[in-house]
Amino acid sequence: MRKFKCSICGYVYDEAAGIPEKGIAPETKWENLSDKFICPTCTAPKMAFQLLNEAPDQTTVLSTDNSNKFIETIAELSAGEISAICSSLAKGCEKQRLTEEMDSFKKLADYFKIKTTPIQQNTTLHDIIKMLEKDLNQSFSVANKAAKANADRGAQRSLMWSEKVSTMTKSLLERFTKEGDLMLKNTNVYVCDICGLITIGDTPPDVCPVCKVPNFKITKIERD
Amino acid sequence: MPAYRNVRLCGKDCLCLYVCPTGATDTENSIIDVAKCIPGCMACVDACPSSAISMLPDKYPPPQIKMDTVIMAQRVLGQSKVQQEKIAETIATLSDSPVTRQFAKAIAKSNRCMAEDILREAGYMLPQSTKVRKLIEILIENAPAGFPKDAAELLLNKLQKIVV
Structure with a gap:
């Protein structure tokens, strides 16, 4: 009997146990679960589960190579990046109760947000799916390796959250392209203020399944 | 180092009102009055049974x-x-x-x-870091049209410098 772990919230499906309260009998094999099976705690789709490997992770070799010190000064930050850096620093100032500084960073963030390159008017949600595929198939693993090799816990933490959020968004987008507006017609949409996780349902989760913040930090997105 | 009350944790135990020597904790809007607060006094922090009051740090450590x-x-x-x-x-x-x-x-x-x-x-991560200061300086130097220079200069003047 095997176990499968939800890559979003960490819930473990145990084949031996099943989920009797959801009508899934003990000893129900993973492949015999419906494709519509969703995580009972965070509603992630079946594809978000991974076979739980009991073997421990291999330890990574530490490297503190910083020979490319010149790279960042040369590679200019884009307007979009500066905007996100400034809006994040505004939040930092808010935590420090520095109101004037917070407002100033917000002004910079707004200025650079407008300066970002405009998007073609015929873009669709498919374009986001394509970018998410690249993030999930390539960019996250490169970044995870770099963060691990340098024992950068902060970067690893940010990547763990955003990788989960990206996986969830991609699965929601794929469902949306099939089901269209019906998918969300009679339900609410929520976004976690801290990690950005999008959840759909009648009520927000008590705590965010990804970053575990309580739900006063989860915002309902209104339909206008 | 002034005290700060987290309103979400405040259980309205009101012990801070009795121990504060200056009345800084006794405000209409629940925000501790920084002008009255004696930096480093800690009386309200130690007295609060809900652990709702903490001290805002004076200095931030250099970032990683x-x-x-x-x-x-x-x-x-x-x-x-x-x-x-x-x-x-x-x-x-x-x-x-x-x-x-x-x-x-x-x-x-x-x-x-x-x-x-x-x-x-x-x-x-840290608004006060050298890296952030450098970024703001570069932005001011290369200020494109309409850039909110006043806001950027305010940041350079007001944000405490971190000496590593």
Whole structure:
């Protein structure tokens, strides 16, 4: 009997146990679960589960190579990046109760947000799916390796959250392209203020399944 | 080092009112009056049974040094998330369907959160850090049209410098 772990919230499906309260009998094999099976705690789709490997992770070799010190000064930050850096620093100032500084960073963030390159008017949600595929198939693993090799816990933490959020968004987008507006017609949409996780349902989760913040930090997105 | 009350944790036990020597904790809006608060006094912090009061630090430690491989990899993802935000925002403005607009709005907000967090971990965590100061200086030097120079200069003047 095997176990499968939800890559979003960490819930473990145990084949031996099943989920009797959801009508899934003990000893129900993973492949015999419906494709519509969703995580009972965070509603992630079946594809978000991974076979739980009991073997421990291999330890990574530490490297503190910083020979490319010149790279960042040369590679200019884009307007979009500066905007996100400034809006994040505004939040930092808010935590420090520095109101004037917070407002100033917000002004910079707004200025650079407008300066970002405009998007073609015929873009669709498919374009986001394509970018998410690249993030999930390539960019996250490169970044995870770099963060691990340098024992950068902060970067690893940010990547763990955003990788989960990206996986969830991609699965929601794929469902949306099939089901269209019906998918969300009679339900609410929520976004976690801290990690950005999008959840759909009648009520927000008590705590965010990804970053575990309580739900006063989860915002309902209104339909206008 | 003034005291700060977290209103979410405050159980209205009101012990801070009795122990504060200056009445700084006794305010209409629940925010401790920094002008009255005696820096480093700690009387309210120690008295609060709900652990709702803490001291705001005077100085922040120098931030962790980020390796270039980490910075570059974080920036690739940060860029991607910023672009996805932009696409979602465009759809949120142009789509005819209210549901699609709502969903796109959620995706835009989600990507902004991720971009902020990912880029913060590329070395821009602390507003007072040398790296942030440097960024603001470069922005002022190369100020494009309409750049809010006053806001940027205020930041250079007001944000405490960190000496490493």
